Each structure stands twice: as structure tokens, then as C-alpha cells.
Amino acid sequence: MSIEVNHISFRYGPRQALKDVSFKLTEGGFHGLLGPNGAGKSTLFALMTRLYALQQGEITIHDQSIRKQPAQIMRRLGVVFQQSTLDLDLTVKQNLLYHASLHGISAREAAPRIEQELTRMEMMDRANDKVRGLNGGHRRRVEIARALLHQPNILLLDEPTVGLDPQTRRALNQHVRKLCAEDNLTALWATHLMEEIKPDDPVILLHKGEVMVDGQASRLLELANETDLTEAFHSLTGTKEVA
Amino acid sequence: MTLSSSWHCFKGILVREFLRFVQQRSRFLSALIRPLLWLIVFAAGFRAALGIAIIEPYETYITYEVYIAPGLCCMILLFNGMQSSLSMVYDREMGSMRVLLMSPLPRPYLLLCKMVATALISLTQVYAFLVIALLVEVEPPLIGYLTVLPALMLVAMMLSSLGLLLSTRIKQLENFAGVMNFVIFPMFFLSSALYPLWKMQEASEWLYWLCQVNPFTHAVELVRYALYSQLNTDALIITAGATLLFSAVAVTGFSPQKGNGRG
DSSP, X not given: OOEEEEEEEEEETTEEEEEEEEEEEOSSEEEEEEOOTXXXXXXXXXXXXXXXOOSEEEEEETTEETTTOHHHHHHHEEEEOSSOOSOTTSBHHHHHHHHHHHTTOOHHHHHHHHHHHHHHTTOGGGTXXXXXXXXXXXXXXXXXXXXXXXXXXXXXXXXXXXXXXXXXXXXXXXXXXXXXXXXXXXXXXXXXOGGGOOTTSEEEEEETTEEEEEEETHHHHHXXXXXXHHHHHHHHHTOOOOO | XXXXXXXXXXXXXXXXXXXXHHHOHHHHHHHHHHHHIIIIIIHHHHTTTOOOOOOTTOSSOOOHHHHHHHHHHHHHHHHHHHHHHHHHHTSTTHHHHHHHHTSSSOHXXXXXXXXXXXXXXHHHHHHHHXXXXXXXXXXXXXXXXXXXXXXHHHHHHHHHHHHHHHHHHOGGGGSHHHHIIIIIXXXXXXXXXXXXHHHHHHHOHHHHHHHHHOHHHHHHHHHHHHHTTOOOHHHHHHHHHHHHHHHHHHHHTOOSOOSOOOO
């Protein structure tokens, strides 16, 4: 299930957020979308999920155009947004049922899928708890379970670990890697935290709205002449690490 | 889009709206307090100042409370329609809007489902209001409670589509205070909700003219007649026409792309 982003440019009024961005993701596996804050990652996600209309360029998923066949594409995409989009006053299960219904899945059909995904995320015992009572890490797990309910081939995660402690961040990252291995899922994980990326991960580094690196994460080390990914990232993007 | 998937989608949106409504009981109560203040307090003070002759659809002299009840039903729909449409686009609900738009079903259909679901929830508030209104002797015929249902539904749809249209077209109306001053109050006061239009005509011809072109006036009249099991055809045509127009413009012009994006 390849994803192709071809010559995407996007402006917010006078501000150019993305400039001639092109890359291709091969089927299956964990991919990193790297970039400091403001690099254009969220804008790219908004375009890939049709929240923003394309201004220039094209996005195709398995040769289907996001402009021409949006419904087919949305069926294949699971998305975890940067900000939580769960309904806090509803239970975990109610949130998931709502999502299933938006994909035209009946409650009866959704029930076993919900059980399966929540079990996989080790959240089944919280199914009837209100989301408000869950901690940040658990909410994120529910959001990943939700994104997988309609059995997409592609999972987009926009900085899913923002605001989480290091331990939870690591666990969530491992969860998604496991999903990629088990289900041949293609995941695109946006982040500016290099500890979430392994040297052999395929990555795209966005900087000031342009693609700076498209290749294995270890390429960052070569380009920056560093031995540590975090150092290399900061050196290439001219940013300093904030603890 | 198959019939069954669109049905499951509508059902899901409706269930969610209902669950949220049940969760937010305080919102339900505050939505009721507003029209009840008008009905019980304002009408008591105002009834002496305003004598109402026998006008259609009423068959006899009526109290002021009876006169303003249909307008207050529409007021509930007006507030709810505006509030939910605006919050749908701008407020903290932005997150839930994203979830809604992740659906592979066509966006116009999703927005329509959302509007119908909101309208159905609003109707429960209107009926709760009508039950309490019995205490001040607003007693339409029993069948009226049934015949008013489609009228209320149409008006609710008209107002929520207007809300959606305004929220997507006019950037300045982001906060609810702006909407109160520039949409809700003018619509409500420049209508037949609180006074018959002939009274307005006596006071000022141009104000009367403004009331006449206000679709809310016709919505109120549609509900007023329907509550007494009568059909006001003119009001129906205008309200239905306005609903179609507002929905078409709102849905075709809808774009979630608002505000400044972030990196």
C-alpha cells in the first residue's frame, strides 16, 4: 500500500507552510516524519487526511487520488491526531462505537472489533470507563485502537506522544511498531523526538516546509557527521534540544 | 455509500448527540430557563401593556402567554441551532469535527446527519418547555402537540443550517456573544415571536417590512398554526425554501480549513 506525495505546496495566506514536498512510502513498516515544530508536519497530515484541500500537487494512495477518490482513501486511513479527539464524557466503548458508525459499521459488527483492538492495546478492562478518567497514555492507546477499528492499511500518527512521560512514549512507540510487524500496516509517525526513531527506520525530514532528508534515519548521522540521532537532528535543523 | 452504511452512520451520530445531551443536564436546564423566564416573568409584566385582538389561528381572546409560546419554542431552536453549529466548527469540538470528517461518507451527508440529530435533541427541549407551559395555561389542543412536530423539525433544520452557513462564511462570528448581538437578537425581536406584526406596522412601516423578510417570522407562524392543527401555507413555503437555501449554501461552502494552521 504505497503512499505517494507529489510536489505538494501549501500556503496559509502569505506564509508558505510546505514547498514542493515529494516522497514515497513503501508498503508496510514504520516510517518517521521528522521535523522541528513548525516544519510543516501537521499541515502535511491535514492535507493527507483531507482536512485541508490541496492547493498544489497530488497525494495518491495505492494509485488512488485523494482528489478524485476521497472515500476509498479515507477507508484505508487510520489517523491519530496531535490533540486528543476523544469525547471525554463518553465511555471508551461509546467513543469507539461512534467511530465505527462513521465508517458505516453496525454496532453488532463493531463489538468484536472493539474487543479485539482494546485487548491488543491492553485497554479492554477500561472499556466502560469514561475517557475523562483515563490518563494521557491510555487515551492515546484508545485513539490508536479507534484508528484501527475500520481495519485500515495505513496509520497516520501526528506527534502521538506529545505530553506523555518517557516510559509511556516508549511503550506506545513499541506498540505501533508491533502493529506494523503483525498486520503489515504502513505507519507514518510524525515526531520531533529522535529517541522514537531507530537508525534503520525510513524517515522523511521536513525543515521549513521542505524535504531535507528522504532515506534511512542513519542518513541523518552521515549528513550531520554525528553519532547520535538527536544531535544529528538538532544540527541539521539548527534547533536546540529542550529537555 | 450504501443504504446500510449511511443508516449506521446516522444512527451513530444520533446516539452520540443523545449521550452528550444526557451527560450535559445543566445545559438542558439552562436552555429551558431562558424561554421560561420570558413566559413566566416577561409575559406577566408585559401582558397589561399589550392587548391582543382575536387573530388567526386563535378562535378567541388569548392571554399573552399563549401568544408568545410558539415564538419561545422557536427561540429554543434558534439558540440550540446556532450554538451547536458554531461549536461544531470553532470551539473545543474542533476535535470531534475532525473525527466526523474522517468518515469516508460524503461530507454533505455527514453535516446533514449532524443537523438532523441536533434538531431531534432540540425537540425534546421544546416539548419539555410545552409541558411546563401548561402551568401558565398555555393549553393547545392535544392533537396540536403532534401536528406541531414536523413544523418544529423543519424550523430546527432551518436554524441549524443557518448557523452552519454563518459559521463557515463569516469569520467575525466566531464567538457566541457576536452571534447573540448580530443574529439571535435581531432575528428574534424582528419577528412575530413577541408581538403580532400589525402592532409593529402601527409603530413603523420599515420595521414591519424587516419583520416580513425575516424567515424567523415565518418559522414562528408555521409553528403557531401547527400547534393549533392548522397549516399556514405561506409560512411553510418560506420556511422550507429558506431551509433548502441555507442547507445548500452551508453544505457546499463548508470547509474545515479555518484559522491558522500550525507546523
